[in-house]
Ligand SMILES: CC(C)[C@H](C(=O)O)[C@@H](O)C(=O)O
C-alpha cells in the first residue's frame with residue numbers, strides 16, 4: 001500500500017535543503033521498498049506568492065490526506081511588510097492547529113564530531129542528549145480572545161489569552177512520559193506555577209498523569225530556572241515537557257547549546273502519530289540561493305519521519321548512520337565547519353549522504 | 358534631611374546576606390554622611406509567619422513612605438503547601454505592583470576575576486556586560502481576567518491574560534533607551550510579534566519612542582531567537598528591553614552566562630526613580646542558616662541603590678571597588694570558589710568588604 005508524503009519546501013533556504021532531503025528520501029524509498037509517493041505544494045511566503053495566502057485550502061486538504069508532511073522552513077523579509085493576518089508564519093500556525101499536531105518533539109543532541117561547535121565548555125555539553133516535548137496547538141499561540149483596540153481615553157492597548165484545558169495538558173503530558181519511558185525515564189515539567197493560573201492547572205494535571213508512569217522520575221521547574229539550568233548544567237535533563245510559548249523559547253536555547261542547530265530535526269505529531277517533520281532552524285534568508293545551507297537537519301527530519309510516523313526503524317537508523325559517516329569523513333557545511341575539515345556546499349553534502357547510504 | 362531605607366531580609370539566606378549588606382550600608386552611611394535611617398520589616402514567608410499574609414498592609418505603608426527598599430529574597434519549601442493566593446511570591450508581586458516599580462534593571466556582568474566560573478567558553482563571555490530592562494508591573498503577571506474553572510462538560514480549564522497598554526510600553530521603552538544612552542547606545546527590544554497581539558503593539562510603540570533617541574541603534578528580536586543568541590554570541594547585546602514574562606526568562610538565562618549569579622544585583626524603579634533593590638538570585642533554602650551564602654549581590658544592590666535612587670555616585674563606586682578588591686584578594690564564597698582561591702563564609706566576606714571600604 002502506497003504512502004503519501006506531502007513535501008512543502010517553503011521559503012529561503014527551504015527549497016535547497018529540501019532538494020537534498022528528497023534525494024535521500026527517494027533512495028531510502030527504493031532501497032527499503034517503503035512505497036512512498038511524493039507530492040509537492042507551498043507554505044508560507046511561497047504560498048502567499050502563489051495563492052495569496054500562507055496556507056491555501058487546497059494545500060491544507062492535501063496535508064490532511066497525506067500520511068506525513070515534510071517541511072523546509074517559512075518566512076523572510078520579502079513578506080515582512082504584509083498584513084500580520086496573512087504573514088508566512090500564519091500558514092505554519094494554521095497547519096499545526098488544523099491538523100491537530102499538538103506534540104512537538106525537539107531533540108537537542110550534541111554530535112561528538114561537532115563537540116567544538118558549542119559555545120559551552122566541552123565538559124558541560126559532551127554527550128548532551130535532551131528531548132524537548134512542546135505543546136504546539138494550544139496556549140497563548142491560539143488563545144481567544146486576542147485583540148488590539150483603542151480605549152476610551154484614546155490609548156491603544158492589546159492583549160492575548162493563555163488558556164489550557166485539562167485534556168490538552170493531559171495528552172501532551174502523556175507524550176512527555178511516553179518519551180521518557182523510551183529514554184532515561186526522567187521527565188521535567190516546566191511551568192510558571194508561582195505566577196500563572198494556567199501553569200497551576202498544568203502542574204496538577206501532570207501530577208495526575210504521573211500516576212500511570214511509576215517508573216518515570218518526575219520533577220517540576222519554573223521556566224526562569226529552566227532557562228538558567230540549561231546553561232548551568234544541561235545534562236541534568238532527559239525529557240522536558242512544557243507549554244507552547246515556553247517550549248518555543250527553551251527549545252531554541254537548548255538547540256543552540258549543541259552549537260549545531262543546522263543538525264537538529266523536529267517532529268510535530270497528532271494523536272495517531274501522523275506528523276509534520278521539519279528542521280529546527282529557520283529559513284535563513286541571508287544565505288538563501290547561495291547553495292551553502294546545511295541540509296542535514298532536513299535529512300534527519302526524514303529519518304525522524306520514518307521512525308515516528310512509519311515505524312521504519314531500520315531505514316531511519318540507516319539514514320542517521322549515513323549522516324554520522326559524512327561527519328566522520330570530515331565534510332562540513334559553513335555553519336558547522338572548523339579548522340581541519342572540508343567545507344562543502346548544500347548539494348555536495350546531500351550527495352555525500354546519498355553515497356554513504 | 359534624613360532618608361528612610363526599609364530593609365526586608367525575607368526568607369532562606371535572605372537574613373544572612375542582608376546582615377552583611379547592612380554592615381556595608383551603615384559604614385557608607387557614616388563615611389559619606391548619607392543621612393540614612395534604616396527600619397526593618399518582613400516580606401514573603403517571614404511575613405506569612407508574622408502577619409499571616411506575604412505582604413502586610415502596614416509593611417506596604419512603610420514601603421510607600423520609605424525612600425528606598427532593600428530586599429533579601431523570598432520563598433521556600435516551608436510555604437509550598439500554602440494557598441497559592443498567599444504564597445511568599447505574592448508578597449513580592451504585590452509590592453512591585455502597588456509601588457508602581459515597573460522598571461526592572463538586571464545587569465549581567467562578568468567579573469574578570471570570575472571568568473572561569475562561566476560554563477561558556479572564555480572567548481564567548483570575556484568582558485560580557487549586558488543590561489536587561491524588564492517591564493515589571495504589567496503583562497501576564499497581573500493581567501485580568503485570570504481564572505481556573507470547570508467547564509460544562511466537567512473538564513477543568515484555566516487561563517491568564519497578557520495585556521499591554523501603549524503607556525505601559527512607552528514608559529519601559531524610555532527606560533530602555535535612557536539606559537542605552539548611558540551605555541553603548543544599542544537597544545534590542547525582544548518580543549514575539551509574529552504571534553502575539555500584545556507584542557505587535559509593543560513593537561509599534563518602541564518604534565515611536567525611538568524617534569526621540571536618534572543616537573540609539575534599535576533592533577527587534579523574537580524571544581526564541583534572543584534565547585538562542587544569548588548562548589551563541591551574548592556580547593552582541595548592550596541593553597535589552599522586554600516584557601515581564603520574557604524578561605523573567607531571559608534575565609535568568611543571561612545572569613547564568615556569567616557563571617556568578619551570586620554576584621548580580623537588581624533594581625526595580627518607579628517613575629521617579631524610587632526603587633527596591635535586591636540580588637538576582639533566590640532564597641536558596643538548601644543552604645540557608647549555614648553561613649555560606651554569597652552576600653556580594655546584596656552588597657552590590659546597596660551600591661545600585663546609592664547610584665539610582667540617591668545619585669550618590671562616589672559612594673556607589675567605592676562599594677563596587679571594595680567588592681572588586683576582595684575578589685582580587687582571592688576571597689570566594691563556595692558558589693564562586695575555584696582552585697587557588699580562599700574559601701570564606703558569608704560573614705567573613707561581608708567583613709572583608711567592610712575592611713576594603
Ligand atoms: C515561526 C514561529 C511562528 C514559530 C513558533 O513560534 O512556533 C517558530 O519559532 C518555531 O518555533 O517553530
Ligand SMILES: CC(C)[C@H](C(=O)O)[C@@H](O)C(=O)O
Pocket residue numbers: 194195224446449450605
Ligand atoms: C519569584 C517570582 C515570582 C519572580 C518573578 O517571576 O518575577 C522571580 O522569578 C523574579 O524574577 O524576580
